[in-house]
Amino acid sequence: MDxxxxxxxxxxxxGPVVVILAAIALVAMLTAVEAALxxxxxxxxxxxxxxxxxxxxxxxxxxxxxxxxAATLLLCRVAVTVTAGALAGYVTTRLTVGMTLPIxxxxxxxxxxxxxxxxxDIAARAVGVRFAEPIALAxxxxxxxxxxxxxxxxxxxxALSKGVLRVVGVSSARTQPFTADGKDAGPERLSHQRMxxxxxxxxxxAVEDIMVPRSEIASIDVSDDWDTTLELLRTTPHTRLPLxxxxxxxxxxxxxxxxxxxxxxxxxxxxxxxxxxxxxxEAYFVPxxxxxxxxxxxxxxxxxxxxxxxxxxxxxRGLVTLEDILEEIVGExxxxxxxxHRDIHRDTDGSYVINGAISVRILNRTLGWSLPTDGPxxxxxxxxxxxxxxxxxxTTLRLGDLSIEILQAIDNAVKTARIxxxxxxxxxxxxx
Numbered sequence: 001m002d003x004x005x006x007x008x009x010x011x012x013x014x015g016p017v018v019v020i021l022a023a024i025a026l027v028a029m030l031t032a033v034e035a036a037l038x039x040x041x042x043x044x045x046x047x048x049x050x051x052x053x054x055x056x057x058x059x060x061x062x063x064x065x066x067x068x069x070a071a072t073l074l075l076c077r078v079a080v081t082v083t084a085g086a087l088a089g090y091v092t093t094r095l096t097v098g099m100t101l102p103i104x105x106x107x108x109x110x111x112x113x114x115x116x117x118x119x120x121d122i123a124a125r126a127v128g129v130r131f132a133e134p135i136a137l138a139x140x141x142x143x144x145x146x147x148x149x150x151x152x153x154x155x156x157x158x159a160l161s162k163g164v165l166r167v168v169g170v171s172s173a174r175t176q177p178f179t180a181d182g183k184d185a186g187p188e189r190l191s192h193q194r195m196x197x198x199x200x201x202x203x204x205x206a207v208e209d210i211m212v213p214r215s216e217i218a219s220i221d222v223s224d225d226w227d228t229t230l231e232l233l234r235t236t237p238h239t240r241l242p243l244x245x246x247x248x249x250x251x252x253x254x255x256x257x258x259x260x261x262x263x264x265x266x267x268x269x270x271x272x273x274x275x276x277x278x279x280x281x282e283a284y285f286v287p288x289x290x291x292x293x294x295x296x297x298x299x300x301x302x303x304x305x306x307x308x309x310x311x312x313x314x315x316x317r318g319l320v321t322l323e324d325i326l327e328e329i330v331g332e333x334x335x336x337x338x339x340x341h342r343d344i345h346r347d348t349d350g351s352y353v354i355n356g357a358i359s360v361r362i363l364n365r366t367l368g369w370s371l372p373t374d375g376p377x378x379x380x381x382x383x384x385x386x387x388x389x390x391x392x393x394x395t396t397l398r399l400g401d402l403s404i405e406i407l408q409a410i411d412n413a414v415k416t417a418r419i420x421x422x423x424x425x426x427x428x429x430x431x432x
Contacts (some may be wrong), residue, residue, distance in 0.1 A: 035128025211318030
């Protein structure tokens with residue numbers, strides 16, 4: 001008897017059905033991997049790679065290889081999809097469940113199609129986008145292995161596709177989804193891309209990430225000696241200062257230097273006049289946790305340029321300005337392109353002496369470094385988290401490609417540190 005003519009009972013089709021479901025799950029996994037690689041932040045991968053994350057370095061190298069990852073994943077998805085469809089048709093033709101073959105085939109095709117669309121594409125792509133970074137880091141090795149194994153096939157298909165594109169007059173550069181980081185763009189386009197990326201990142205950055213900490217807020221205390229107050233007003237580089245009494249927790253209002261400049265120049269500014277000017281403009285408070293995109297809209301709506309950041313207990317944590325948010329988008333405002341931040345001082349040997357209270361984000365933006373920003377917000381906090389204790393002066397540590405030496409540690413905090421970029425050859429020597 002011809003084995004192909006035997007009609008299987010439905011129970012014997014369980015094995016092939018399991019294989020079909022496994023094939024659909026495999027398609028879903030490949031789709032999620034592709035979506036994750038398309039969605040993951042290249043800047044985040046670059047930062048993790050510089051900090052020694054091998055998975056991030058592997059993913060970064062993978063994404064730099066033009067359209068090969070996309071072609072490989074597409075080839076695998078198509079192969080598995082065709083296999084699932086063929087197996088479904090094979091099983092259907094051998095089932096006897098009281099229905100005619102055309103009806104069974106229609107049901108099988110509909111079921112497999114629905115599962116492939118819902119599970120293998122829509123749901124998988126949503127998961128890949130939602131968890132882009134962990135999926136990209138966890139599966140970069142798999143995508144790279146598939147790319148190596150299937151290289152002859154993908155190379156042949158790529159050559160054929162380029163030939164077809166050449167015939168229809170379409171540039172192959174527009175078909176490379178993994179090269180969207182502007183690596184080959186000119187300086188102006190790169191600047192625009194960085195600005196657009198910064199705008200999108202405003203929704204992930206909170207006001208406390210960029211605020212001036214409370215200990216560094218320049219303010220006027222009406223209980224101070226009047227001569228001290230006048231000297232502060234004459235020498236301050238700020239256009240607006242909070243006026244308080246005894247401590248920053250008792251803010252009276254904001255003093256705009258424009259309103260006191262004439263009286264200050266005529267030397268007839270009095271304490272009562274200063275209080276009156278401050279009360280004309282009440283202090284503006286925002287809760288910590290407010291994202292920069294929301295705060296930018298708040299500044300625009302309320303016609304304000306400066307805000308005091310408070311915690312859940314109402315205590316002042318810091319100060320944020322409109323200029324701080326704009327600098328997150330376009331970079332530091334300065335009349336001298338060579339001027340560094342006031343808390344960063346370059347030494348003659350190429351190292352930097354840096355205030356421990358400086359924001360990690362400001363440090364990265366000013367010096368082009370890639371210190372992690374998803375943990376402590378200051379250099380002091382970053383060092384303390386890494387060492388898990390209060391360091392003594394002279395302690396050294398390494399964060400990524402930076403060597404850090406503690407210069408001053410006072411009141412359980414790192415006050416100043418010397419940071420020196422490690423040369424590439426020295427990094428390789430230490431890793432050997």
